[in-house]
Amino acid sequence: METVMSVTELGTTSVMPRSRVIGAYLEEARSECLRYMRAPSFMLPIMLFPAMFYLLFGVLMAKSNGPDAARYLLASYGVFGVMSPGLFGFGVSLALERDGGLLTFKRALPMPPGAYLLGKMLMAMAAATVVILLLLAMATLLGHVTLSLSQVGALLITGALGVLPFCALGMFVGTLIKGQGAPGMLQLIYLPMSFMSGLWFPLPMLPKFLQQIAPLWPSYHLDQLALAAVGMRQGTLLPHVLTLFGITAAFLLLAARRLRRHG
Amino acid sequence: MPHSPDSHTRDPIARLGGAVKRYGPLTALDGADLCLQRGELLALLGPNGAGKTTAIGLLLGLIRADAGAVELFGQDPQRIEARRRIGVMLQNAELPATLRVGELLRLTASYYPAPRTLAETAELAGIADLLKRPYAKLSGGQQRRVQFALALCGRPELLFLDEPTVGMDIEARQKLWAAIRQLLAEGCAVLLTTHYLEEAEALADRVCVMAHGRMIHEGTVDELRARVAMKRIRCLSALPVDTVRSWPEVGQVHRDGERLHIGTAEAEVVVRRLLDADRHLCELEVHRAGLAEAFTELTRDADEASDTDQREAA
Structure with a gap:
């Protein structure tokens, strides 16, 4: 008790008003968004790949299959597009910043706990929203998909929140692999998982075995939610929501444990 | 630990007491003691691998000691309240490349309860002309100056400077020294690690020499010289x-x-x-003899002592 007393008497400067603490969280999120929105090497692949795929398969080639194909693939490629800011924005940047010493520097500074991760999370959510908006514009303008306002809202929310399980997965991989090794590893997760969840081609077109193991992948569950959002799927959604929650929590815990132990 | 109210001024603001840190079979710190008083500049010297970085890492709360005491303002350095009173400049931290200098300062200042204004920080660190530039577009020396600005922007009572002038030319180095002296005059304490002995000679009140994870000498610059x-x-x-x-x-x-x-x-x-x-x-x-000779002689003695220890152990 004596020590604490003397410290408070030494200086009251370490007392931080709540408004300034909240301000620090906001600054962190703002900086994180700014720095990635300004980095074309990060934003371009995230935007271009889903947009290109959707243009090719969802708009140009789907014309013969009727408007439902464009609607179905809006959900699937939306999920495909949402996965990458989570996996790469979170995982790769964490791996690079652990390697480059930025994370160490931030840990030495009096940054409020979690501000760093929260900032990255908000950045990934913002990037995911941008991707969904881009695909929505293409679907309605080029693919002649008609969506109600509530469907648009549901898909945006699915995208913005649906990025979180992939943030957690990316973060876990980012704590396992330092630096430049992380992007390659994440590609090895991203691309096969997208394919096996039926994001590129609808699941019924894939081999029976892949259809059976699809519920193993978080992207499969998010796709079910996105399909429901655009009105392509009926039935209960709760199991999918709960599964995604579980996956997010599990990877977050694993990652937090590794970060605490290894920095 | 009982003490009278007026003893506060003599309480160390940073302290290692018999700190031990092992990495597997390697002992990085082997019972290191260090005491830093309010307003003084202590230079931590030692050859590579002596344990300087580990000592700093403990005081910043980046790593935990296996044994011994580690205190920052009388608290565990892992407590954010203690770290709100320090500023940090590390040897290699790659800061966000696309952020402008002013944005980096604004972000770092937001972590502190009563930071300096942007203009005051820029003036002190001599970076007023760089505020609008993206960090990645700066030269190595300019980046070091920005890192120094980040260290002092929170109006810290204690500044950790880890090799602050590496990669700077003579003029930039002397400007940084002048800024450090100004901070000291304001009552800020500094823990400096450096390879440049003339830097310690120019700035330090006290010098602490490390070798093999221990403090082998502590005293004023003159006392260190007099050892030789x-x-x-x-x-x-x-x-x-x-x-x-x-x-x-x-x-x-x-x-x-x-x-x-x-x-x-x-x-x-x-x-x-x-x-x-x-x-x-x-x-x-x-x-x-200069500090360099004194330093060489001290660390050589420590090497010999350590060799003897090892032979006796074997």
Whole structure:
């Protein structure tokens, strides 16, 4: 008790008003968004790949299959597009910043706990929203998909929140692999998982075995939610929501444990 | 621990007490003691691998000690309240490349309860002309100055500077020294690690020399110099090296062209002999040993002691 007393008497400067603490969280999120929105090497692949795929398969080639194909693939490629800011924005940047010493520097500074991760999370959510908006514009303008306002809202929310399980997965991989090794590893997760969840081609077109193991992948569950959002799927959604929650929590815990132990 | 109210000023603001840190079979810190008082500049010196980085890492709360005490303002450094009173400049931190200098300052200042204004920080660190530039577009020396600005922007009571002037030219280095002196005058304490002994000589109140994970010497710069009684004599003389070497007071001697370099503990005696022996001797200079010699001698002694320990252990 004596020590604490003397410290408070030494200086009251370490007392931080709540408004300034909240301000620090906001600054962190703002900086994180700014720095990635300004980095074309990060934003371009995230935007271009889903947009290109959707243009090719969802708009140009789907014309013969009727408007439902464009609607179905809006959900699937939306999920495909949402996965990458989570996996790469979170995982790769964490791996690079652990390697480059930025994370160490931030840990030495009096940054409020979690501000760093929260900032990255908000950045990934913002990037995911941008991707969904881009695909929505293409679907309605080029693919002649008609969506109600509530469907648009549901898909945006699915995208913005649906990025979180992939943030957690990316973060876990980012704590396992330092630096430049992380992007390659994440590609090895991203691309096969997208394919096996039926994001590129609808699941019924894939081999029976892949259809059976699809519920193993978080992207499969998010796709079910996105399909429901655009009105392509009926039935209960709760199991999918709960599964995604579980996956997010599990990877977050694993990652937090590794970060605490290894920095 | 009972103490009277007026003893606060003498409480250390940062302290290692017998701190031990092991990485597997390697002992990085082997019972290190360190005490930093309010408003002083302590230079932490030592060869690579001596444990300086580990000592700093403990005080910043980046790693935990396996044994011993680690305190920052009387608290565990992992508590954010303690770290709100420090500023940090690390050796290698790659800051976000696409953020502008002003944005980096704004972000870092937001972590502190009562930071300096942007203008005040920029003025102190001499980066007022860089505020609008993206960090990645700066030269190495400019980036170091920005990192220094980030360290002082929170109005810290204690500044950790880890090799702050690496990669700076002489002018930039002297500007940074001037800024450090200004902070010291404001009552800020500094823990400085450096490879440049003249930096420690120029700035430090006290010097702490580390080797093999322990503090092998602590004292003022003058005390450290005094540990080494050796003085250096230089002169232009035709005297043969062997003759000079045969004098009992002479430690080492070597010739560099016409110039003789002599190391001795009794400069006065040797100078008298030199002047007697060579009437044509000129350009006579006598120097006290610099910090560099003192440092080399200290760490060599520590190496020898450590070798003996190991042999005895084996």
